[in-house]
Structures are given as structure tokens and as C-alpha cells.
Amino acid sequence: xxxxxxxxxxxxxxxxxxxxxxxxxxxxxxxxxxxxxxxxxxxxxxxxxxxxxxxxxxxxxxxxxxxxxxxxxxxxxxxxxxxxxxxxxxxxxxxxxxxxxxxxxxxxxxxxxxxxxxxxxxxxxxxxxxxxxxxxxxxxxxxxxxxxxxxxxxxxxxxxxxxxxxxxxxxxxxxxxxxxxxxxxxxxxxxxxxxxxxxxxxxxxxxxxxxxxxxxxxxxxxxxxxxxxxxxxxxxxxxxxxxxxxxxxxxxxxxxxxxxxxxxxxxxx
Amino acid sequence: xxxxxxxxxxxxxxxxxxxxxxxxxxxxxxxxxxxxxxxxxxxxxxxxxxxxxxxxxxxxxxxxxxxxxxxxxxxxxxxxxxxxxxxxxxxxxxxxxxxxxxxxxxxxxxxxxxxxxxxxxxxxxxxxxxxxxxxxxxxxxxxxxxxxxxxxxxxxxxxxxxxxxxxxxxxxxxxxxxxxxxxxxxxxxxxxxxxxxxxxxxxxxxxxxxxxxxxxxxxxxxxxxxxxxxxxxxxxxxxxxxxxxxxxxxxxxxxxxxxxxxxxxxxxxxxxxxxxxxxxxxxxxxxxxxxxxxxxxxxxxxxxxxxxxxxxxxxxxxxxxxxxxxxxxxxxxxxxxxxxxxxxxxxxxxxxxxxxxxxxxxxxxxxxxxxxxxxxxxxxxxxxxxxxxxxxxxxxxxxxxxxxxxxxxxxxxxxxxxxxxxxxxxxxxxxxxxxxxxxxxxxxxxxxxxxxxxxxxxxxxxxxxxxxxxxxxxxxxxxxxxxxxxxxxxxxxxxxxxxxxxxxxxxxxxxxxxxxxxxxxxxxxxxxxxxxxxxxxxxxxxxxxxxxxxxxxxxxxxxxxxxxxxxxxxxxxxxxxxxx
Numbered sequence: 001x002x003x004x005x006x007x008x009x010x011x012x013x014x015x016x017x018x019x020x021x022x023x024x025x026x027x028x029x030x031x032x033x034x035x036x037x038x039x040x041x042x043x044x045x046x047x048x049x050x051x052x053x054x055x056x057x058x059x060x061x062x063x064x065x066x067x068x069x070x071x072x073x074x075x076x077x078x079x080x081x082x083x084x085x086x087x088x089x090x091x092x093x094x095x096x097x098x099x100x101x102x103x104x105x106x107x108x109x110x111x112x113x114x115x116x117x118x119x120x121x122x123x124x125x126x127x128x129x130x131x132x133x134x135x136x137x138x139x140x141x142x143x144x145x146x147x148x149x150x151x152x153x154x155x156x157x158x159x160x161x162x163x164x165x166x167x168x169x170x171x172x173x174x175x176x177x178x179x180x181x182x183x184x185x186x187x188x189x190x191x192x193x194x195x196x197x198x199x200x201x202x203x204x205x206x207x208x209x210x211x212x213x214x215x216x217x218x219x220x221x222x223x224x225x226x227x228x229x230x231x232x233x234x235x236x237x238x239x240x241x242x243x244x245x246x247x248x249x250x251x252x253x254x255x256x257x258x259x260x261x262x263x264x265x266x267x268x269x
Numbered sequence: 270x271x272x273x274x275x276x277x278x279x280x281x282x283x284x285x286x287x288x289x290x291x292x293x294x295x296x297x298x299x300x301x302x303x304x305x306x307x308x309x310x311x312x313x314x315x316x317x318x319x320x321x322x323x324x325x326x327x328x329x330x331x332x333x334x335x336x337x338x339x340x341x342x343x344x345x346x347x348x349x350x351x352x353x354x355x356x357x358x359x360x361x362x363x364x365x366x367x368x369x370x371x372x373x374x375x376x377x378x379x380x381x382x383x384x385x386x387x388x389x390x391x392x393x394x395x396x397x398x399x400x401x402x403x404x405x406x407x408x409x410x411x412x413x414x415x416x417x418x419x420x421x422x423x424x425x426x427x428x429x430x431x432x433x434x435x436x437x438x439x440x441x442x443x444x445x446x447x448x449x450x451x452x453x454x455x456x457x458x459x460x461x462x463x464x465x466x467x468x469x470x471x472x473x474x475x476x477x478x479x480x481x482x483x484x485x486x487x488x489x490x491x492x493x494x495x496x497x498x499x500x501x502x503x504x505x506x507x508x509x510x511x512x513x514x515x516x517x518x519x520x521x522x523x524x525x526x527x528x529x530x531x532x533x534x535x536x537x538x539x540x541x542x543x544x545x546x547x548x549x550x551x552x553x554x555x556x557x558x559x560x561x562x563x564x565x566x567x568x569x570x571x572x573x574x575x576x577x578x579x580x581x582x583x584x585x586x587x588x589x590x591x592x593x594x595x596x597x598x599x600x601x602x603x604x605x606x607x608x609x610x611x612x613x614x615x616x617x618x619x620x621x622x623x624x625x626x627x628x629x630x631x632x633x634x635x636x637x638x639x640x641x642x643x644x645x646x647x648x649x650x651x652x653x654x655x656x657x658x659x660x661x662x663x664x665x666x667x668x669x670x671x672x673x674x675x676x677x678x679x680x681x682x683x684x685x686x687x688x689x690x691x692x693x694x695x696x697x698x699x700x701x702x703x704x705x706x707x708x709x710x711x712x713x714x715x716x717x718x719x720x721x722x723x724x725x726x727x728x729x730x731x732x733x734x735x736x737x738x739x740x741x742x743x744x745x746x747x748x749x750x751x752x753x754x755x756x757x758x759x760x761x762x763x764x765x766x767x768x769x770x771x772x773x774x775x776x777x778x779x780x781x782x783x784x785x786x787x788x789x790x791x792x793x794x795x796x797x798x799x800x801x802x803x804x805x806x807x808x809x810x811x812x813x814x815x816x817x818x819x820x821x822x823x824x825x826x827x828x829x830x831x832x833x834x835x836x837x838x839x840x841x842x843x844x845x846x847x848x849x
Binding site for chain 2: 011038040062065066067124161202203237249
């Protein structure tokens with residue numbers, strides 16, 4: 001508020017203590033050279049040409065940047081995920097699991113206009129597609145997808161499927177409808193390795209703690225006719241051991257591998 | 270400075286002591302010249318900010334470099350470096366090297382740099398006259414086998430599953446920022462194939478037959494290699510970081526390197542020419558945006574002079590000594606606070622108004638799939654009015670029309686201001702618009718594996734083109750800027766033999782009849798200046814920013830009458846308009 005000094009000192013007149021005191025400090029708004037400086041200065045006290053310069057601004061009071069990252073590779077396997085919900089298990093919220101190294105928890109100390117969350121991650125997935133004349137397996141893709149969540153709430157627009165990279169041709173070598181054999185296999189995981197950079201912008205965010213994390217879901221590679229091994233597909237596959245090529249039974253899983261990844265937050269007042 | 274109060278209240282019988290009298294004036298003067306801080310200033314005063322410097326405000330400054338390069342795809346023409354200009358060839362020798370025109374020098378105080386780059390790469394080797402190259406695998410297969418496979422899969426070097434093997438990163442002051450590398454930390458790291466033997470020991474096998482056989486601990490696992498860098502032939506790479514810097518000049522660059530493709534046979538042409546020379550990555554459109562988030566700037570303001578002399582014994586109290594030299598000076602000072610009177614960091618968030626002029630974000634989370642097969646005829650086939658006029662990109666209202674289609678999945682992938690006003694984004698105020706978008710693309714293909722096996726159908730040669738654009742307010746004209754385009758392709762291709770049909774037993778690789786979709790997240794990013802938008806739209810405000818898309822296939826349409834389809838689901842688009 002504009003500073004005023006109500007008392008005037010005039011030559012030849014007796015000094016008025018009360019008037020002098022008001023010039024120095026007064027509870028009346030605007031009065032006194034000490035009063036307004038005690039937290040009362042506003043835009044009317046600024047010089048007409050005053051403009052905020054960078055040195056006037058307390059650090060990170062307008063823009064803030066935060067970041068976490070992980071360099072080490074992480075392999076996540078499908079046996080860490082539930083198939084509760086059957087064929088639509090990926091729609092069950094609790095089935096998504098957080099991925100190590102793709103979380104950022106921050107305290108935003110004041111209300112901001114925008115909070116731009118960004119996350120980058122290098123991924124390659126061993127995601128299985130089965131082609132088979134066996135009706136129980138049929139022509140089946142096993143879900144593998146990622147999705148971000150903010151403060152525990154899923155962000156549906158961030159859901160992405162991971163490309164299919166392993167194609168298994170499975171036949172019934174006995175004709176009984178029970179024994180599975182991988183007749184052929186094409187793996188193109190290396191061709192599907194990519195870095196994805198995604199984001200989510202939250203608007204008019206109030207001060208507080210916030211957490212963004214990336215989650216993934218991988219449907220277990222189940223065989224409806226399999227009664228053991230938690231229903232995981234069990235099929236023979238040729239392996240080279242020493243000088244021999246032999247068929248062994250194997251259980252099949254999916255894998256999502258994460259390379260270098262980071263999560264970033266930009267907030268602007 | 271802390272709060273100040275008079276140490277005594279003058280009363281009528283008091284003796285005027287010069288020390289006590291000085292304590293009435295000096296603290297106020299000291300506070301003024303010593304630096305007013307957050308305690309002295311009311312909240313919400315919203316002072317005007319200094320925008321006298323170009324691309325610089327008290328809160329942030331920015332640098333933006335963008336280069337538009339057309340990949341020169343059109344009917345019958347594959348991505349072709351012979352027609353490109355300003356493209357950058359990535360070195361093949363495993364060393365990090367700067368991508369041309371993606372370096373920016375910025376002078377800072379103690380700051381954090383918010384760095385975002387978008388790099389569009391193409392792996393050269395699409396289509397072309399394969400037979401003319403007369404290449405084959407040395408010692409295995411015939412030239413015709415190779416030609417057929419390449420023709421079926423559409424790329425000279427990826428047809429055997431070899432990945433592009435390119436990494437990108439941000440480099441600051443010569444140091445590659447490790448957490449921005451688009452790959453794995455170790456370029457030669459493998460991952461295990463997640464297939465687990467149900468047996469603990471491999472009985473009846475060993476180094477040799479007969480009695481010397483020794484069982485191994487389990488049948489061995491298999492490893493998958495070449496997982497440390499990009500696989501697709503074409504990809505728009507967005508990468509970024511927050512990077513703290515000390516005062517001084519800093520150089521920010523985007524760098525790339527190619528991971529050696531080990532365990533790979535060399536191509537040798539029948540004519541003896543080593544064709545690996547043609548195996549390289551080119552970067553076309555690229556951009557780098559650096560936003561300096563200021564913390565402790567090096568700038569300072571000179572402290573204004575304010576002389577309030579102290580009283581000495583036997584000084585005469587006059588109108589001049591009390592009023593003019595002290596009270597009036599201090600009153601005037603506090604009514605005309607100058608820039609130097611504020612201490613460093615005097616203003617906090619509750620004093621300042623936001624530099625965000627407008628902002629909004631729109632998300633599209635539908636699980637339904639949308640499809641478009643509109644066709645982008647490519648740069649060479651349309652009339653380019655001028656490099657400054659982006660209107661040469663045709664727009665189409667039909668998802669199967671000729672040109673770019675505004676992507677929609679129930680709702681158009683666009684964002685207005687928060688009120689939805691048609692004049693929502695005001696371009697008259699000096700500002701920048703930071704626009705980002707992400708689109709989930711499920712597949713790009715023409716036809717389906719198993720229906721036709723000829724060149725250009727189920728191959729890597731199906732291209733999708735996505736673009737950031739905007740619609741002017743009063744003219745309702747939409748625009749796409751050339752450097753807002755990104756390209757993707759149908760990278761998830763596998764072997765195909767048109768001669769073999771599906772068989773129930775699935776006993777042969779050639780029976781594969783299921784398309785493996787090229788699932789991907791497409792990242793878009795651009796920074797528009799208000800003056801640039803104003804110039805493009807003729808001074809119109811912006812109604813909305815939106816995502817357009819189209820497809821390209823150099824051969825499928827011409828040879829087979831098939832359109833390339835782009836399937837997509839989810840997306841989001843965000844805009845921040847920042848005062849400059």
C-alpha cells in the first residue's frame with residue numbers, strides 16, 4: 001500500500017511526538033515509513049518501471065523439475081502376474097504390477113497450473129502368439145501391456161500393448177489332443193525393441209505428494225487343458241545339448257525387459 | 270529483511286536523543302538498500318515480468334532448433350536419400366556423434382535444463398530394385414531366395430530379423446547423459462528366452478554317445494541378443510531429461526550411434542561389390558528444445574542509492590533535516606521500489622502471477638480400435654507453394670481420403686483451451702506453445718499375411734505419417750507444419766510365402782497366417798511461437814491443436830490396389846502456452 005507520512009515537520013513549530021510517531025510507525029494501513037515494509041508492500045509501492053528480473057525470484061518458485069532414473073536392465077516375467085479375470089485379466093486393476101525404476105514420488109510445495117509427467121523407457125517384450133490347430137490353443141495372443149498410474153489411479157490413455165515378438169506353432173504330435181509340441185518358433189524380439197517416451201499433463205494441481213509409476217501386465221501363458229503347473233502351457237521343444245538334439249518338456253512364460261528408463265516432472269506455477 | 274519496529278514511542282517529555290532519533294529512520298533505510306525480501310511484500314502483487322530479452326524471462330529461457338527433412342516417399346518411391354536434403358547419416362562405427370543441426374548453446378546460472386528432442390530416423394534399404402543389387406547370402410541360399418525374401422519383407426537389411434541397432438542420447442558439454450540413452454546400458458547385453466525346462470537334468474545326452482554320456486544340469490536355456498537398441502526400420506524418437514547445470518555456457522546436443530550387428534553374415538553381391546556400404550541410418554526431421562529453469566541466475570541489479578544521514582549531537586532539527594532529508598526520502602523510496610531494492614529471491618510463488626497463459630490437456634482412453642487409410646501423396650507430388658506455407662499438406666475429411674485425416678476415436682484427438690473457446694489460444698501476446706502428443710498405434714498394414722504375398726503388402730514398406738496441426742479460429746482452416754510430421758512403419762514383419770496356405774497342424778513356418786501388429790507409441794512434439802502461428806494464420810487466434818495422420822505405401826496401392834491401414838486406439842495431447 002502506498003506509504004504516507006501524515007505529519008509535516010515545519011520550522012519554528014514545536015515537534016508533535018504523536019505526529020512523529022505516526023510518520024515512523026502506525027497501525028493505520030499505509031501510514032509510517034516502517035509500517036508497510038513489514039509485509040505490506042504491494043504493486044502500488046513499485047516503481048513505474050519495475051519489472052521482475054530473474055534474480056528477484058526465489059529458486060524453483062515458478063518452475064520445478066524433478067527426475068528419477070535407472071540404468072540397469074530389469075527382466076519382468078509373466079509368472080509375477082495373475083490371470084484372475086481369465087481372458088480379460090488385463091482389465092482387472094490389481095493385476096497390473098509396478099515396474100522398478102519407472103516411478104517418481106515428489107512433493108509439490110505449492111499449487112501449480114501444470115504438472116507435466118513424462119516417462120521414457122526402453123523395452124523389449126517376449127510376447128507370445130500361438131498358432132495351433134489345437135482348438136484349446138487356437139490362434140491366441142497373450143496380453144502384455146503397460147499403463148501408467150498417478151497416485152494409484154490408472155491413466156487409461158497411457159495403456160499400450162507391447163508388440164508380439166514370439167510366434168509359436170504348436171501341434172498335437174500324438175493326435176490325442178493333450179500332448180503339445182512346438183513345431184516352429186519365430187522370435188523377433190530384437191526387431192521390436194524400442195524406447196517409448198510418454199507423458200501426462202495434470203492441470204491446476206494442488207500442493208501435496210504425488211506419485212507416478214508405470215505398471216505392466218502380462219497374461220500367464222496358460223493352456224486351458226493343462227491341469228498341472230498352474231495351468232501354464234507345457235510343451236516339448238527341441239534343444240541342442242552337447243552333441244545331441246533332444247525334445248524336452250518346457251513351461252512357457254512371457255518376459256518384459258526394461259532398459260534405461262527415467263521419469264520426469266515439470267511443474268509451472 | 271526481517272520486520273522492523275520503532276524501539277521507542279516518542280513522548281512529550283522525552284529528551285531528543287540522536288541515537289534514538291536515528292533508530293526511527295536508519296532501520297527503514299537499511300531495509301530498503303539492504304534488500305527487501307518475501308517478508309516485506311504482500312502476496313498476489315503479480316508484478317509485471319521483464320520480457321525485454323528475446324526468448325528469455327525471469328523464470329526461464331529457451332532455445333529451439335528444428336530442421337525439416339522430407340524422406341521423399343511417394344508412389345513408387347521408397348525413402349530415398351538421393352532426393353533428401355539436410356538429412357544426417359549416423360556413423361556406423363559405434364561412436365557417439367552429434368546429429369547435425371541439433372546443437373544449442375545456452376548461457377545459464379545455476380539452473381535445470383528441461384531438454385526434449387525429437388529425432389526421426391529411417392534405416393535405408395526399403396524396396397528398390399533388389400534383383401539389380403544381385404546380393405545373396407554367402408554360402409547359403411541362392412540369389413533368388415534372397416531376393417524373394419527381401420521382396421516379401423520389404424527391407425534389404427532387416428528381412429532376417431536384424432534390428433536397426435541405433436541409439437540416441439542427449440549430450441551436454443561433451444558428456445553423454447547416460448539416462449537418456451535409448452537402449453540398454455550394455456550394448457551387448459542379452460536376455461533369456463522365458464522358456465523353462467521342466468527337467469532338472471538332461472539325461473541320456475552328453476558330449477558323446479554311449480557310456481561316456483554325462484547328464485547336464487538341465488537342458489540349456491537360450492538367449493536373445495541384439496536387444497540394446499532400436500529395432501524398427503523407422504521411428505520418431507522423443508527423448509528428454511532434466512539436467513542440472515552450473516553457471517556458464519553449455520552446449521546441448523543430440524547424439525547417435527549404431528550398435529555393431531554382430532553374429533551377422535555379410536552380404537556379398539554376385540558382382541563382388543560389398544553392399545554393406547548401403548546399410549546406414551539417416552536422420553531426417555529433428556528438433557531440440559531446451560528450457561532453462563532458472564534457480565540461481567547470475568544476473569543482478571545495482572542497489573539504488575538512498576542517503577539518510579545520521580543525527581549527531583547538537584544537530585539542529587529543522588524541516589529540512591527531518592522532513593526533506595529523512596521522512597520524505599524514505600516515503601518516496603518505499604513508494605517507488607526499484608529493481609535493485611529487492612533482495613535475491615525476494616519474490617515467491619505467492620507474489621507472482623503464473624507465466625502460463627493457457628494450458629490444457631485432452632486424453633482419449635477408448636479401448637476400441639479406429640482405422641484410417643487416408644493416403645498422404647508425399648512431398649514431391651503436391652504443389653509446394655513456399656517453404657513458409659504449410660497449407661500444401663492436403664487435409665481430408667474422410668478417413669480414406671487423399672491427404673491428412675484428423676485422428677478420432679469417438680472423439681477427435683484435439684485440444685482447445687479449457688473453456689473450449691474458439692478463440693482460446695491468443696497469438697497476439699508474445700509466447701510459445703509447447704505441444705506434445707502420444708498416440709497408440711496398433712498396426713500398419715496393407716491386407717493381411719496370407720492373403721497376398723507380393724512385394725509391398727505385408728511388409729515393412731507400409732508407412733504411417735502422424736502430424737501435429739492446429740485450426741485457426743475465424744477461418745476454420747487447419748494447418749500442418751512440415752516439421753510436425755513423424756513417420757512410422759510396419760516393422761513387425763515375419764517370413765511369408767505366398768505359395769503355401771494355412772494348415773491345421775501349423776507344421777511349417779510358411780503357414781503363419783496371423784499378422785503380428787506393429788504396436789507402438791508414437792510421440793509427437795513441437796514448439797510454436799505466437800509470431801509463427803500468427804504469420805501462418807494471418808493473425809488469427811488458434812481454436813485447437815490436433816493430431817492428423819495418413820498413410821503411405823510406395824507400391825501396395827499401385828501394384829495391388831490395396832490401401833495401407835493404420836489402426837490406433839488411445840492418445841493424449843497437451844498444450845502449454847508460456848509467456849515470453
